[in-house]
Amino acid sequence: MMDGELGAFLRSRREARRPAEVGLAEGPRRRTPGLRRAELATLAQVSVEYLTRLEQGRDTRPSPEILAALADALRLDSADREHLRQLASAQHARQLCSGDRPTVSRTVRPTVRAMLDALRDTPAYVLNRLGDVLAWNEPFDLLARPLGLLDGSRPNLVWFVLTDERAREHYPQWSALADQQVAELHLLRRGDPASDAFAERLARTAGAPFVDRWQRRPITAARTGLLTVRHPAAGLLRLNVEALELAEADPQRLVVQLPADAATANALDELAGRRPGRLRAVAG
Known part of the structure; x- marks a missing residue:
């Protein structure tokens, strides 16, 4: 799929952009959900034939000027523009170094494990770019294991959210969480097969709940924010999430979950067998 990702991303943004958003009339009998190819070609001052080749993956080396023109015509935000630039750069790099493929990290440095253990009161874990949960501390085990997230020998957050029915029960804002997980997966692909x-x-496995999101090519993923969890033992928890990039050749993230209110702080203390008052709520 990555071979045609540049064109697929452009097409997804063209189909998502309404004509009125770029100053065009909607017009009758419109079959295309967004802009027609001819409309985008006119706005970007490129030929329809060339735009078709780009979207179909038959031309993978557009100039920076053409990319900028397409980005301007599509009114892309800064995140989409940066992703478009990275896709073009990745394609160029693959053509120059076709045998050089990044690998997915499966191990965590001892110093990172020590950091997890040092966060002895606060749930924390480490993810790779596929959402594999590589390591975690005891507070996160107490939080996540009853949900089913840590079942199996290689737990994966994306897989759990998109394929496990328990995820919809435990995450009241499941749809927003699913959007965020798919966006992260897109953002961190980095050309890896x-x-x-x-x-x-x-x-x-997941069908439409994943495919529909994947085809929209989401890439804007909030790495901080409020996560609500319906825990079978601790009740409703409100957690402020912070994700930190680790210094790895392949992206890894240290994710820390902090209680967002006093009730959650007390519930986490009780879950860990502590007297309430050890944890303090942290405003988002």
Whole structure:
């Protein structure tokens, strides 16, 4: 899938952009959900034939000037523009170094594990770019294991959210969480075939809840924010989430979950067998 990702991303943004948003009339009998190719070609001052080749993956080396023109015509935000630039750069790099493929990290440095243990009161864990939960501390085990997230020998957050029915029960804002997980997966692909193979397995297992999101090519993923969890033992928890990039050749993230209110702080203390008052709520 990555071979045609540049064109697929452009097409997804063209189909998502309403004509009125770029100063065009909607007009009758419109079959295309967004802009027609001819409309975008006119706005970007490129030929329809060339735009078709780009979207179909038959031309993968557009100039920076053409990319900028397409981005301007589509009114892309800064996140989409940066992703478009990265896709073009990744394609160029793959053509220059076709045998050089990034690998997906499966191990965590001892110093990172020590950091997790040092966060002895606060749930924390480490993810790789596919959403594999590589390591975690005891507070996160107490929080996540009753949900089913840590079942199996290789727990994966994306897989759990998109394929496990328990996720819809435990996450009241499941749809927003699913959007965020798919956006992270898109954002961190980095040209690795393993990411696309994982996405294909997800598509076969999860079906439309994943495929519909994947085809929209979301890439704006909030790495901080409020997560609400319906815990079978601790009740409703409100957690402020912070995700920190680790210094790895392949992206890893240290994710820390902090109680967002006093009730959650007390519930986490009780879950860990502590007297309430050890944890303090942290405003988002």
